[in-house]
Amino acid sequence: MSKNLHALTPCPPKGWNSYDSFGCFINEARALANLRVFAERLKPHGYEYFVIDAGWFRRYDLAGREFPGANDPYAVDFDAYGRPVPTPGFFPRGVKPLADACHAAGVKFGIHMMRGIPRAAVAANTPVLGTSYRAQDIAKVTSTCTWCPDNYGVDMTRPGAQAYYDSVIALLAEWGVDFIKYDDIIPVPSEVDAVVSAIERCPRDIVLSLSPGNGHETDGWNSYFRANMFRTTGDVWDDRNDMRWVFTRWQEFMPMVERLPRGCWLDMDMIPFGELQVWNESGPHGHILMNGVGTRRMCLLNAAQKRSFMAMRALGASPLMMGGNLPATDDESFALLTHADVLACNNNGVVGKLVAYTDATNTWRTPHRSQPNTGWLGAFNRHETATQQIILDAEVLGLPKATRIFDIWQQKHLATLNTPLSVTLGPDDVLFARYCPA
The missing domain is CATH 3.20.20.70 (Aldolase class I)
Known part of the structure; x- marks a missing residue:
């Protein structure tokens, strides 16, 4: 029962x-x-x-x-x-x-x-x-x-x-x-x-x-x-x-x-x-x-x-x-x-939260349930026709600067957030990424 x-x-x-x-x-x-x-x-x-x-x-x-x-x-x-x-x-x-x-x-x-x-x-x-x-x-x-x-x-x-x-x-x-x-x-x-x-x-x-x-x-x-x-x-x-x-x-x-x-x-x-x-x-x-x-x-x-x-x-x-x-x-x-x-x-099994947004973009972060400073993020271009630039800044994301970003769709390492990372996304697209300590 x-x-x-x-x-x-x-x-x-x-x-x-x-x-x-x-x-x-x-x-x-x-x-x-x-x-x-x-x-x-x-x-x-x-x-x-x-x-x-x-x-x-x-x-x-x-x-x-x-x-x-x-x-x-x-x-x-x-x-x-x-x-x-x-x-x-x-x-x-x-x-x-x-x-x-x-x-x-x-x-x-x-x-x-x-x-x-x-x-x-x-x-x-x-x-x-x-x-x-x-x-x-x-x-x-x-x-x-x-x-x-x-x-x-x-x-x-x-x-x-x-x-x-x-x-x-x-x-x-x-x-x-x-x-x-x-x-x-x-x-x-x-x-x-x-x-x-x-x-x-x-x-x-x-x-x-x-x-x-x-x-x-x-x-x-x-x-x-x-x-x-x-x-x-x-x-x-x-x-x-x-x-x-x-x-x-x-x-x-x-x-x-x-x-x-x-x-x-x-x-x-x-x-x-x-x-x-x-x-x-x-x-x-x-x-x-x-x-x-x-x-x-x-x-x-x-x-x-x-x-x-x-x-x-x-x-x-x-x-x-x-x-x-x-x-x-x-x-x-x-x-x-x-x-x-x-x-x-x-x-x-963790519901992500909105950590950054503009009129045309949203960035959401989902932490790993048990591993500190590890998880996933999604930077979304919400615009229907225009390309958008999204800045991933460690401080805004609530992450240490020594954090690695891995692009899931492209299956490649993008950068470490020692300096802010700029990402360009087409209309309605998303950077779906894993993050972890460098």
Whole structure:
């Protein structure tokens, strides 16, 4: 029994999530195809969680199609106790065979959940397992998600409420779930506590991720800290404007870093590399509610932006959750995802802090957890079109002058900081470097 969830995640979790490539429409065949590549190309580098995102419980009339349309009607499938269950259109055998395939490959299986209880289960007034209470006794019909119409919240002041969450977690454990991404839950800390308590009672080890990355309650931090990771941003896509948002949120969360328990991580959202939006060949375009952004494409970030994207997540000790369709992902993306120095910095598990900035540049430093005057730094050119010069000064960085700087991307020694080092960076690029005593 996991009395301490944090013991399961001594370093930021790493894995794959289906949302960026399949929205709410992932199916068993596509999942297995991604699992094969995951086991071959990411697992050897420490990626361990294979996560099915939203929609696995939605029943559509597929009419011979692999994927429904974004606006097709659907029903939520649930069992006799009001708990969501896999829909046969996507997972005809349920998800346990997929979990078994993950475990056979040495991979851990994860699943997405929405806060609360299905509205359809409330309409049917299903019983709460092991109690005399029913769905209408525990549902809080005024507590709804603004972007997903599937569920009502659960009123944690009512008898039977905790028992419902206990039964949900027990069912997921029976399927072999090792990781849960619980969505729409950050705005309701009482339901965060209910989920954590249910996991703590469960005989299976389960890692808990909280979403979305906005709506944090000022009195909710102690609840969020009970989870293994929680989002700090909204959805992040292959758009440099989203990168700007991550920088802003990283800085806003800096005062929180000292309060984070070891094993609880600030989540900068998924990595939208490789092939995205596989389900959406020709439209609609733009933001699609619950189903991502845009049509099928390869990641639109350029090489410099990808380097900055990964350096941010390494320096920020963010969970690394790849989102693209792995069978079609390019080698450049795999090289960044599995770069030894990126992973070493990330596994160090220390959230970097901003040490120098101008209107167009940021420099962040992440110290090594146990080795003095050793660690990593990232000097970012935040400008979209202009080259920038960044000065690395030992005093400003808080380092001794006898500090060596090693360029990770170029794999070469740059200088010792006896005198300030000037670095020229192209638009949206980053100097990602190791530092150590000379």
